[in-house]
Amino acid sequence: MGQVVEKTGATEDINWLMEAMARMVRPVIRFAVGRVSCSALVNLVREVYVQEARAHLEKESPDQRVTRSALALLCGMDGRAIKAYEETPERQYTPPDVCSEAAILETWVTDEDFQSAELGEPASLLVHGPHGTFQRLVSRAAGRAVTPQTALERLLDAGNVELNESGTHVRLLDRSYMLVPRSKKSAIEAGSFAFNRLGRAVVHNTSDTEDGRAPWLQQDRWSMRIPASRLGVLRQEMRELLLKHIREVEKRLEKEESDPAQDIDCSVGVGWYYWEDADRRPL
16 A cells, blocks of 8 residues: 655645746747757756856855865766766857757768769658658658658748658758748847846845845736637737836936046946737646
């Protein structure tokens, strides 16, 4: 007969904390899906975790050397993994590092098994089959869990490949898989800074400090009873209201700026954002 594990206060607290963490990371993961693979994102998290753990220990005990043992305890990671992250210079990622579709194209271009011996370039591949086929290419580059049909549909939609009239062979058209459309780069750049700044406010307001620092303003207001038919009107009115506030804050910041710059200048800012949850997906 199995033992019943009694729920303790600590167990309830940790589950509550993990639920809160899931809400924090869910928008990042939602953004990553279709752009960056889970393994690449996990690797990035581990790399940044080591950096932030070291910064935490240095701030906590500025006169002490940060040991790898202390990092291992704080990170919950093997010391050899921590050493690898710390001794490797800032990594420069390539599309195949973070995206299976790009890895498939890279393998097609570089692996002799999928090139034309006569022309020395990517060959037109039979879709299905065990050797020198698109099926084999997908298995080698993306793993056996990915079917050739799934990969083919993604690459067709992206315009990287085309099928012959009978649908038996696939030909490479564009060897570069576009992870981020150029039209989206500005929005992603601005959004990344917004994520970072809101996150810094949360960290500041939840950190244990002894210097009496005042909390930073970080609040939301929302209603769960807005008729769908009113969303368009409300969205426009909220935009006008926020733009008015933005102009007022810009004037206040400009009034406070030093001219010329003094010895110590600080960055100060305020953020606004609007959101809807019409499909009621988890926040």
